[in-house]
Amino acid sequence: MLASFCRQRSLHLAQYATRQIIPSRTFVASPVLEYAKHKNKSKIRIPSKKSLAAKVKRRAALQTKEMEKQERLTLADAINVLRAVEVASPNATYELQIRTVVGSGMAIPKGRVNLPREPKAKPEDIILVFAEGRLADEAKKAGAHIVGGLELVEQVASGRSLASTILCTPALIRGITPKLGRVLGPRGMMPSERRGTVTEDIAGYIARLRGTREWKGDRKGTIRTAIGKLNFPVEDVIKNVRHFLLSVKKVTGTEKDATTKGPKGETKTVVPITKVVLSSTQGPGIQLSDF
Structure with missing residues (x-):
């Protein structure tokens, strides 16, 4: 019996000795793995100021082209379209927007006007x-x-x-x-x-x-003003627009029959008018073809 026990014990020891023990392996971050991670990682490019300025310039050029493609209407047709849009708002206001090209060192257009029919009470000048x-x-x-x-x-x-x-x-x-x-x-x-x-x-x-109000452009040379009410007759709005445009043309030197000579014989700087847009409180901006 003792011999049998010894044989079984020997057999167990032999099996244990021949058993394959697979050691556990822990993965740690090695310099090679870290290099591979950074190499495969996508780089985020930060655009320069020059490229950003070029991008803004391209977008502005595309926007200008799109605006130029828009249909232009005569002043009378533009008024009729806005009246149809604002049919439920008789107290809405017409706004006139005149865009000029103000070059470096040029004075911003500024003047005074007395409209035939003012759309709102004029503030008192101090x-x-x-x-x-x-x-x-x-x-x-x-x-x-x-x-x-x-x-x-x-x-x-x-x-x-x-x-x-x-x-x-x-x-x-x-x-x-x-x-x-x-x-x-x-x-x-x-x-x-x-x-x-x-x-x-x-x-x-x-x-x-007395009886006049001042108008002037912003830094980019754009002039904005209230030009009438939707409940005004169409003829009154047309008179206001023509009167205001004449005032702007005299100041900018773009009036066709105006002289371009200053009071001392010096050549007067001409500020070109590139676009005239008529809009209303809730209506779209409509480019005018007859300004």
Whole structure:
């Protein structure tokens, strides 16, 4: 019996010795595997400023081509289309958009107009005049709201003045320019002889302001203005549009029968008008073919 047990024990030991033991293997990140991962990983390209600018330019060119393909209508037809679109909104407003090409260093178009029929009440101009002595008295009698000399410079420079129009006499323009040139220049409010806001005829200038409102373009030279109401007769809207376009053409020098010579014989810079669009509150923008 003991011999049998010993044989069985020997057999078990032999089987255990011949058994194949497969050791467990743990996978760890090796430099080779890490290199392979980074090599196969897709790289994210960050576009340069130059390529982004070129992309924006291409998109703008495509958008311009698409807009040029749009059908253009005469002013009368455009009004009729917008009236049909806004049939449920008789108090909607017509808006006129005029696009001009303002080159580098060119002044933004700006002027005043008195429409035959205003679409809304005109805001009152707050007039500030730099004048002294007799001219200051004339400015007060003409209706100027704020009149004074160089003591008003700090008030204007600090923004405490709410004036919408600023006039100045020739005697004081050199005194206000150093401090107000950088403040009023970018806003288009700095008095200048070219615009007629530096003058001794203060009373006459204020008289011409009565009954008119100012229009001016944005930085890109686009002029926007309310031009009428949907409940206006079509003839009134047409008169307003023609009157406003004439005012813009005189300022930009694009009026066909207008001279392009300045007051001193200098050639006047012409600002081309590229597009005129009429729209309404809820209606589409319609390009005009007869401007």
